[in-house]
Amino acid sequence: MRFEDLEFVNYKNIIDTIFTYPGLSRANIAKELGISKTTVSYVVSELIEKSIVEETEAEDNGRRGRPGLGLRLNDSKWNAIGASFDGEAWSFVKTTLSGKVVDKYIGQEVKNLTPDSMFESFFYEIKKILSTCDEYTLPAIGLGLPGIIDTYQNKIMIVNDLKWHDPIDVGAIISKELNLKVYSVNRFTAAGLAEFRYANPEGEKNLIYIGLGHGIRSAIFIDGRLLYGDTFSAGRISHIVVDENGPLCDCGKRGCLLTLANSEALERKANELRKEKKYLSTRLNCPDIKVDAITICKLADEYDSCAMAALDTLVTPLSKGIGEICDIINPKKVIIGGALGCSSRYLVSKLRENMESKMTVELPGSHILVEQAKLREFGSARGAASLVLENKAELLFAN
Secondary structure, eight states: OOTTSHHHHHHHHHHHHHHHSTTOBHHHHHHHHTOOHHHHHHHHHHHHHTTSEEEEEEOOOSSSSOOOEEEEEOTTTOBEEEEEEOSSOEEEEEEOTTOOEEEEEEOOOOSSOSHHHHHHHHHHHHHHHHTTOOTTBOSEEEEEESSEEETTTTEEEEBTTTTBOSOEEHHHHHHHHHOOEEEEEEHHHHHHHHHHHHSOTTOOSSEEEEEESSSEEEEEEETTEEOOOTTSOTTOGGGOBSOTTSOBOTTSOBSBHHHHHSHHHHHHHHHHHHHHTOOTTOGGGSTTOOOOHHHHHHHHHTTOHHHHHHHHHHHHHHHHHHHHHHHHHOOSEEEEEHHHHHHOHHHHHHHHHHHHHHHTTSHHHHTOEEEEOSSGGGHHHHHHHHHHHHTHHHHHTOO
């Protein structure tokens, strides 16, 4: 089946409609797409035979007569795989055709943060996962990667927070080794996709996901559409200048948000406060405590005074940076995620408090909801898997 043929277009549109509106009958799918009932019945019969679609309870259309059987994607057979590299380890998920997670896994920590070590870890972990897969696994992998990602060519262009400055042809490297099609986006963009698609019960179409970790980036959704930008840099808030007299950034500017509010900035501040010994009761003063960003976040949620004080230093620059983008985009909701956002209720509550106090007097900002990400450490991998699911029709009917 050729992708440009009308037959394939019908298959793709019918699969996508069943995914978007599970439970629709054949007749209502035909009505939704403006094609004949005969065409829909023919395609659906083949989709059922291939275990892509299954019939469900009869659809109550409110009319007399026998209601039509509803249709939904078959979640018992086909799977998609997504992976994300957060700067320390790879996370993996396996999902059904409708995006439900059936398996998840976090790989070993990558000690030396270089492209070579990232790929070495990826191939070690993914080959173990693929060895357990069967013929019902879609022949592709979705990837959440650090830095600016050319999503058309599957290349990492630059990663400022890891100081990787040369382009990396991820698609070519992985396709050569695994013979799988690759779909990729920035890791925080992938996490934002997952929150938008799977943790957005209100169906909010205007929202911003803010990923905080080694890097800082946002995923921006306007009227239900994710913004990528001309050079795939939409949402790159890490280089908004929030303090003109701040530290020198790798990009050449001073006081970028990245230099004042990422994991390394938090760890530096916590160590400074430890040396001051102002917070005598803190657990961070214990010599055997590892002062990493995640530990600081967890201790702040346990009301450790030093950890809270360290996180407080991130609130002002983050509020300024997020506030600027909210003034431009005018979202309904801001979701705080990434390693820091997912690890600290305290940080999210302080950001909410700070932003609400500054925005309540202005109509564009007075309605904004600030929430913590719901999908946590596997959100980015799940969003990466959704890239595969976006292309399920092409993958299912490639031959």
